[in-house]
Amino acid sequence: MTSPTPPAASGLAWFDGADEHAVRAALLRVCPSDPWAARLIAARPFPGTGALLAANEAAVAALGDDALAAALATPATGPAITRAGLTAVTAAGLTRLAEGTATVSTHVLDTAAGRPAAGVPVTLAVRHGRGAPFTPHATGGTDADGRCGGLPALPGAADAARLTFAVDTPFFPEAAVTFRVVPGEHFHVPLLLSPYGHSVYRGS
Known part of the structure; x- marks a missing residue:
């Protein structure tokens, strides 16, 4: 097995540089909320995972009651949780995305x-x-x-x-x-x- 390319870099490079359609699809697998995903996409690029997680916290906080209820009612976010719980769930998913590799x-x-x-x-x-x-x-x-x-x-x-x-x-x-x-x-x-x-x- 040979590998001529350098070691894998952080997935945050993909998140910042990939086309909007691909990033939106990945975000909606973390949390199926269009307003939440749109806020994170609009905030790109991010200098690090910490900035991404701060933007996530702000995006969850900005969800209106109807959008929050829709996000909390879907299987992707697990059993019924609070807004704070949704922030934690999405933060975990975003960390995997930003720091992982395919x-x-x-x-x-x-x-x-x-x-x-x-x-x-x-x-x-x-x-x-x-x-x-x-x-x-x-x-x-x-x-x-x-x-x-x-x-x-x-x-x-x-x-x-x-x-x-x-x-x-x-x-x-x-x-x-x-x-x-x-x-x-x-x-x-x-x-x-x-x-x-x-x-x-x-x-x-």
């Missing part, structure tokens, strides 16, 4: 043979923002179980990743999949392979 793993299955595909070379590349080129991040290969784990965490500012598989089937010399990433989350992206077709999905 990780990637994959698994190749030969559907024609009905078994894992061993020895498939895999290249992982990353992109640092929309419009930026993809750059190599790591290389590896599938083991006897068809799995390729141990890939290094992505740089904090990465907003997308690409896995390229040197499958060398009768029709496909390689197969590639590109997908969005979010700091603090793991992305397991298996490849189902046959001589004249392939498919991918986000697994667990």
